[in-house]
Amino acid sequence: MKEKFKKILFFTLTVGLVVSVALTIKSLLLLRIIPDVEDKTQFAKNFNYQEWIATELDKCIDWSDLLYASCVKSPLFPYKKLEIKQIKQDVVNIIYEKGKETNLSTEGIWLLTDPVWNIFFVARSKYPESLKYYGPYR
Incomplete structure (x- = not known):
């Protein structure tokens, strides 16, 4: 039971990290086209x-x-x-x-x-x- 919980927790944290990195990269790309x-x-x-x-x-x-x-x-x-x-x-x-x-x-x-x-x-x-x-x- 503990092993299954650890796998689910690891998967959830990994997905959260990937989504956060993707949104940050998207924001950085948008910043490049904004007029100064x-x-x-x-x-x-x-x-x-x-x-x-x-x-x-x-x-x-x-x-x-x-x-x-x-x-x-x-x-x-x-x-x-x-x-x-x-x-x-x-x-x-x-x-x-x-x-x-x-x-x-x-x-x-x-x-x-x-x-x-x-x-x-x-x-x-x-x-x-x-x-x-x-x-x-x-």
């Missing part, structure tokens, strides 16, 4: 959203403050929570005058950083559009 950026904050402020396609990022649950939408995971293994830094505050400003709606809202810009791989994403929102992510960049 000198100044992250300036890049985010001057980012031209029309030139790039939005990226989908996985949401996560942050139990420390029970927020779902503000927690986003890195697409690279080990899939850590991205650190969020606000670059520009968004303001929703809709004016209704004589039956006409005018949208004077400003966009919000955030920098989402993966400290493990030293990559970042730019997040942008402007009412009525939903939050969109662009990246990764290095």
